[in-house]
Amino acid sequence: MALEHAILVSLLEKPGSGYELARRFERSIGYFWTATHQQIYRVLKRMENDGWVEARDVPQRGRPDKKEYSVADLGRAALSSWLHDPIEPESVRHDLAVKIRGAAFDDPAALIREVERHRQAHRDRLAHYLAGEERDFTGPEAGAAAPDASPDAERELQHVVLRGGIAYERMMIGWLDDVLATLARFRPGH
Template sequence: MALEHALLVSLSEREGSGYELARRFDRSIGFFWAATHQQIYRVLRRMEEAGWVTHTDIAQEGRPDKKVYQVADTGRAELTRWLAEPIEPTTLRDELGVKLRGASLGDEAAVLREIERHRDEHAARLAAYQAIEQRDFPKPGKLSGRELHQYLVLRGGIRAEQSFTAWCDEVVQALRPEGAR
C-alpha cells in the first residue's frame, strides 16, 4: 500500500510524469521504497481512476509526449489519512543471510566472495549517499520542515548502508581462511 502514498508524497512536492517519478525514486524515496517504471505507470492509472490524481498531456518536440500528473484534493486527503494511520514495523529481508546460514552445505569460498561483492556494492551506495549529503545538506543543523525530513530520510539510507557494509566486513574477517589473515 505504500507505493501509492510514496507517489502522492513525491507529486505533492512537484508534479511529474511516470518516467520522471521513476527517476526521482532512484535518488530519494527509493532509499526506502524502490519501484520500477512499470509499477509506477500502473499505480498512477489506478490512482487516477480513484480520483487521487489528474493528468495533463504534454506534447514535446523530438521526444514522446508525456502525461504530467498532479495531486487532486481527494489524493491530498488520502495522504493525510494514511500519515495518521499506524503501520507494521518491518523485518530485514535479504537472501544473503540465507546463503551465509547455508554456507557449509555448498561452496563456502563462493559464498564468501559473494559477501565481498555485496559489501562493495553497498559501500558504493554509501559513498553515493554521502556525496548527496555533502552537496545538498552541508549545514544540517539549520534545516527544518520538509528539507529536514528529506535529510533524515537520507540519514536512514546512510545508516543502513553503513551497518550493512560493517556486517559484511565482520563476516569476511571471521570467515577468511587462516593463511589470509
C-alpha cells in the same frame, strides 16, 4: 500497500510524469522504495480513476508528449489518513543472510567473493549518499542554495531519511567485514 503513498509523496515534492517518477524510483525515492515503470503506470491510472491525482498533457519539443500528474485533494486526504494509521511490523527479506546460513552446508569459503561484492556495493552507495548530503544539506546557508528551495520541514525530513540511509550503509559495511572475518576462519588449511 504503500506504493500509492510513495507516489503521492513524490508528486507532492514535485509533479511529474510516470516516466519521471520511474526515474526518481531509480534514484532518491528508490533508496527506500523500489518500483518499475509498469507498476507506476498501472497505479497512476488507478489513482487517476479514484481522483487522487490529476493529469495534464504537456507537449514537449523534440520528444513525445508527457502526462504530468499532480496530487488532487482526495489524494492529499488519502495520504493524510495513511500517515495517521499505525502500521506494519515490516516484513524482511535478506537473501544474503539466507546464503550465509546456507553456506554451512556447502563450502563457506565460496561465499567470500559474493560478500565482497556486496560490501563494495554498499561502499559505493554510501559514497553516493555522502556526496548527496554534502551537495544538498551542508555548507554556508545550510542549503539555501538547494534545488528549488523547499520549505524547512520538507528539507529537514528529507535529510533525516538520508541520514538513515547513511547509517544503514555504514552498519552493513561493518557487518559484512564481520562476515568476511568469520568466513576467513573456514579457509582451506585452517
